[in-house]
Amino acid sequence: MTPxxxxxLAAILFTIGAVGVLVRRNAIVVFMCIELMLNSVNLTxxxxxxxxxxxxxxxxxxxxxxxxxxxxxxxLAIIMSIYRTRRSASVDDANLLKY
Amino acid sequence: MPDxxxxxxxxxxxxxxxxxxxAACLGVxxxxxxxxxxxxxxxxxxxxxxxxxxxxxxxxxxGRNELTAAxxxxxxxxxxxxxxxxxALGALSILMFAERALDPAKSAFVASAALPVGSSxxxxxxxxxxxxxxxxxxxxxxxxxxMLFAASNNLLVMFVALEVLSLPLYLICGMARRRRxxxxxxxxxxxxxxxxxxxxxxxxxxxxxxxxxxxxLGEIRESAARSGSSDAxxxxxxxxxxxxxxFKAGIAPFHAWTPDVYQGAPTPVTxxxxxxxxxxxxxxxxxxxxxxxxxxxxxxxxxxxxxxxxSMVVGAILGITQTDVKRxxxxxxxxxxxxxxxxxxxxxxxxxxxxxxxxxxxYLLTYGLTTVGGFAVVTLVRDxxxxxxxxxxxxxxxxxxxxxxxxxxxxxxxLAGLPLTSGFTGKFAVFRAAIDDGAWPLVVIAxxxxxxxxFFYLRLVVLMxxxxxxxxxxxxxxxxxxxxxxxxxxxxxxxxLGLAPNAVLDLxxxxxxxxx
Numbered sequence: 001m002t003p004x005x006x007x008x009l010a011a012i013l014f015t016i017g018a019v020g021v022l023v024r025r026n027a028i029v030v031f032m033c034i035e036l037m038l039n040s041v042n043l044t045x046x047x048x049x050x051x052x053x054x055x056x057x058x059x060x061x062x063x064x065x066x067x068x069x070x071x072x073x074x075x076l077a078i079i080m081s082i083y084r085t086r087r088s089a090s091v092d093d094a095n096l097l098k099y
Numbered sequence: 100m101p102d103x104x105x106x107x108x109x110x111x112x113x114x115x116x117x118x119x120x121x122a123a124c125l126g127v128x129x130x131x132x133x134x135x136x137x138x139x140x141x142x143x144x145x146x147x148x149x150x151x152x153x154x155x156x157x158x159x160x161x162g163r164n165e166l167t168a169a170x171x172x173x174x175x176x177x178x179x180x181x182x183x184x185x186x187a188l189g190a191l192s193i194l195m196f197a198e199r200a201l202d203p204a205k206s207a208f209v210a211s212a213a214l215p216v217g218s219s220x221x222x223x224x225x226x227x228x229x230x231x232x233x234x235x236x237x238x239x240x241x242x243x244x245x246m247l248f249a250a251s252n253n254l255l256v257m258f259v260a261l262e263v264l265s266l267p268l269y270l271i272c273g274m275a276r277r278r279r280x281x282x283x284x285x286x287x288x289x290x291x292x293x294x295x296x297x298x299x300x301x302x303x304x305x306x307x308x309x310x311x312x313x314x315x316l317g318e319i320r321e322s323a324a325r326s327g328s329s330d331a332x333x334x335x336x337x338x339x340x341x342x343x344x345x346f347k348a349g350i351a352p353f354h355a356w357t358p359d360v361y362q363g364a365p366t367p368v369t370x371x372x373x374x375x376x377x378x379x380x381x382x383x384x385x386x387x388x389x390x391x392x393x394x395x396x397x398x399x400x401x402x403x404x405x406x407x408x409x410s411m412v413v414g415a416i417l418g419i420t421q422t423d424v425k426r427x428x429x430x431x432x433x434x435x436x437x438x439x440x441x442x443x444x445x446x447x448x449x450x451x452x453x454x455x456x457x458x459x460x461x462y463l464l465t466y467g468l469t470t471v472g473g474f475a476v477v478t479l480v481r482d483x484x485x486x487x488x489x490x491x492x493x494x495x496x497x498x499x500x501x502x503x504x505x506x507x508x509x510x511x512x513x514l515a516g517l518p519l520t521s522g523f524t525g526k527f528a529v530f531r532a533a534i535d536d537g538a539w540p541l542v543v544i545a546x547x548x549x550x551x552x553x554f555f556y557l558r559l560v561v562l563m564x565x566x567x568x569x570x571x572x573x574x575x576x577x578x579x580x581x582x583x584x585x586x587x588x589x590x591x592x593x594x595x596l597g598l599a600p601n602a603v604l605d606l607x608x609x610x611x612x613x614x615x
Contacts, residue, residue, distance in 0.1 A: 007309075014302055021295050030291055037298035041305045048309035057308060060255055064301060067262045071294055074266045078273055078290050082283045084215040091291070094284040097359040 006047040013040035027079045027089045031072075038068045109167035111160055112174030115153040115182045116250070119189075119243035122149025126236030135229065142235035143197040149239050150190035153246065157183035164614050170315055171253040173386070176610035178250035180460050181382040185249065188374040188467045189242035191585050195367035195475055196234060200579030202276060202485070206230035207365045207478070209276045216279045231274055237267035238371060245375050249382025252390065252615050254304045254314035254340070257383055261300065261347065264379060265293050268372060275365040277485030285363025292346070292356045300343025306336030316391035317615050324394040337392060337399060344387065348380035349429075350406060350436040351413035358421075361429035366486060369425060370474035373432050374467035381439055381463055385456065389446055390615035403440055407541060411437030411548035418555045424477055424488045427555060428470065431514055434552050435466050438529060441545050445532040455536060457611035458528035461604055465521035465596050469513040472589030476507045479576050487573035493559065495568025500575035504563045506590055513593040515556040516549055521596030528604065 013036060020033030042061040049057025083089045110117070122145050129141050157179050164175045172178075199205050208231050210224040244263030251257040273286030308314050310332040311322035323333065342353065349357040361369045392399060414434025421427040439462055445455030480487050480496065480503070487493075497504035513520035526549065530542045578586065596603060 014298075017298070018295075021291070027287060027291065031294075034291070034294045034298055037295075038301065041298070041301045044302070044305040045308065048305065051309070052312045054312065056313070057305075060304075060308070060314070063255060063259060067259065070262065070266060074269055075290055075294065078269060078283070078286045081212065081215075081273060082287050085217070085280065085283060091287070094287055096281050096284055097288070097363050 003047045003051050006043060010040040010043040010047065013037075013043070025090050025092055027082075027091050030091060031075050031079065035068060035072070038064055106169035107167070109163075109165060109174060112163055112165060112167050113172060114156040114160060115179070115186060116172075116243055116246045118152045118156055119149045119186070119239055119246060122146060122152070123236045123239035123243055126239055130233055130236065138232045139229070142232045143193070146193045146196075146235040146239050147190060150186050150193060150242060153186040153242075154183055154190065157186060161610075164612055166252055166317075166614060170317065170615075171256045172247070172250050173252040173390075173614055174250070175614040176612035177382070177385065177456065177460065180607065180610035181249040181378055181463070182246045184378050184460075184464050184467060185242060185245045185375050188378065188471055189238070189245075189371065191468075191471050191588060192367055192371035192375065193235065193238060194581040194585050195370055195471075195478065196238060197581045198367070198478065198579055199581075201478055201481065201576040201582070204228060204230075204276060207276055207367055208234050208271075208274050209279060209282075212274045216283070230276065234271050234274060234368075237271050238368075241265075241267040241271075241371070242375060245379035248379045249386070251383070252316050252386065254307065254316070254319075254391075257387070258297070258301060258304060261297055261343075261383075264376065265297065265347075268368070268376070269293060271368050272360060272364040272372075274368075275363075278363075281363040282365065283363075285360045288356055288363075289360045296343050296346035296353070299339045299346075303336045303339030303341075303343060306332050306339065310336060316386065319391045320394055320615075323392065329398075333395070334398060337395070338402070340387060341384075341399065341402065344380055344384050345406065348377055348384065348436050349433055350440065351410040351433055352406070354410070354413065354433045354436075357433055358426045358429040361432070362423055362425045362488070366425070366474050366478045369428075370471045373428065373470045373474065377432065377436065377439075378463045378467055381436075381443070381459065385443060385446070385459065386613065386615070388443065389456075390613055400444065403444055404538070404541060407437050407440035407444060408544050409437070410434065410440065411545055413437075415548040415551040418552060421555070422490050424490060424493065424559070425474075427490070427559070428473055428477075428514075431552065431556070432470065434548060435514070437548065438526060438545055439463065439466070441533050441538070441541055442529040444538050444541060445529070445536040454608075454611075455529075455532040456613070457604070457607040458525070458532045460610060461600075461607040462525035462529050464603070464607075465513070465525040465593075468589045468592040468596070469510050469520075469522060472586060472593065473507070473510040473514065475578075475582055475585045475589065476503060476510065478582065479503055479578055480573050481576050482571075482573040490559065490562060492569065492573045494562050494566035495572065496563040496575070498568050499572065503575050506586055507563065508560050509590055509593055511556040511560055513597070515553040517553075519594075519597045521593045521600070524597055524600040524604070 418430035442459035
């Protein structure tokens with residue numbers, strides 16, 4: 001099985017994530033789409049590590065996981081605080097700042 | 100089994116970053132162990148010690164040119180100049196964080212960020228004289244990340260530094276004491292769009308790793324020179340990296356978050372973001388483009404060229420339509436980011452090497468100082484509901500407080516780039532470098548955009564001096580020592596860098612070295 005398939009799969013997942021961020025309305029779902037993008041990057045990194053025959057890409061995937069975990073902590077705290085105030089996690093309801 | 104030996108690390112060269120991050124870590128411990136009544140003073144002292152200490156360390160290690168920690172971090176003129184700039188602007192922002200005299204509740208930050216807005220517990224704490232002192236370690240972490248961001252010579256370090264600077268900023272954006280709904284909304288918007296952009300940066304990193312087998316900027320340059328730069332992986336990766344960085348720098352067309360977040364965040368935080376984040380992001384852009392992709396200049400040059408035009412025009416024209424001072428300053432920062440990109444473009448030619456870089460460094464310093472000053476004035480003009488940021492409230496401000504109006508006028512003239520202010524020197528240096536580099540069409544557009552932008556700066560000046568004051572107008576608060584220091588330093592810098600800029604220009608000239 002050629003590693004190229006994994007790269008294509010990762011690109012598809014990344015695109016699904018990016019489109020999801022743009023079209024979904026719930027902040028939690030938007031955030032999940034961002035996590036999907038980060039994980040597709042992990043898949044890309046590991047595949048390239050395999051193609052290049054080095055472990056750098058696998059190590060970088062660990063870095064990405066750690067950063068993604070830290071991002072979850074911060075992100076959920078922020079979404080939680082706005083949800084408790086507004087009783088809604090919809091990004092359309094957060095509309096006080098404009099123009 | 101390959102030989103695994105620890106890389107040699109030049110702790111002296113990294114000292115500026117390490118000092119700030121150490122202060123941040125100590126701040127977390129203080130938060131855990133110090134009693135509440137002591138925390139505020141200790142945290143302020145520690146955060147100031149960290150940033151000022153970093154500035155001193157930059158001065159002491161100046162002159163080194165090396166790559167350290169397995170080539171991951173550069174310690175060169177450009178990195179140290181930017182680290183010094185970020186540390187100085189960070190110290191000024193922290194002074195604004197520490198202001199106790201302006202808000203009746205003693206602080207611009209909320210007493211307890213975890214409480215839902217409008218709940219009975221939240222209302223009870225609304226006038227309580229204490230606040231979340233976590234903002235100081237968080238700001239220190241952000242400043243440390245910014246300094247590392249501007250110095251990283253490796254895409255992975257750049258990504259980690261990007262997150263270290265972003266995550267604390269997302270949090271402190273949502274911690275305003277007044278108008279908490281706006282503040283929380285700005286935090287959500289900044290967080291979602293910011294992590295969206297870092298995902299793009301990361302995917303670009305992965306593609307470049309696939310292309311060159313390394314994320315070291317020097318090795319990327321060599322493999323681009325070796326195998327040409329028309330590879331689809333390479334071009335896509337480069338484009339994604341640039342998108343991620345342009346977002347952080349708040350450059351149109353990736354600016355959508357900037358006005359909302361600048362308006363909603365507490366004003367001291369806005370000052371930190373507008374000044375320091377911009378400096379750090381431009382440091383990373385310069386290093387990425389000239390160290391990592393210097394041999395493939397014609398791949399990115401047209402892109403940066405057109406983005407510079409879009410950013411100048413969007414910032415200047417949309418700035419005119421704004422009715423809120425903070426949003427106006429946000430669009431001003433978007434236009435300034437476009438002017439800075441003019442300097443980035445002008446780095447290219449070997450004959451003029453250094454001039455574009457040194458003028459960009461100088462411009463970043465002048466822009467940062469003037470912007471921090473502008474936001475410091477915004478914190479002074481207040482009404483019953485916190486800061487009065489609507490333009491109509493500023494009408495006739497000169498008759499209420501001539502000094503405040505005069506200082507704000509100085510900053511606005513500086514941002515507009517009128518002669519005898521630092522903004523003029525910076526713009527002149529950048530535009531001259533661009534003309535030397537043959538980018539005169541860009542300079543013509545930049546001059547037109549400056550003229551349009553001057554309109555909305557001067558409109559505020561006219562409003563302050565020649566409009567009758569409103570009946571229920573705002574009061575101008577008497578600043579405590581911290582904000583007074585910020586205003587004095589930034590106003591003096593705006594004047595001095597306009598009247599006698601030679602010493603600092605020479606310093607920027609000497610610092611214009613990129614190793615790697």
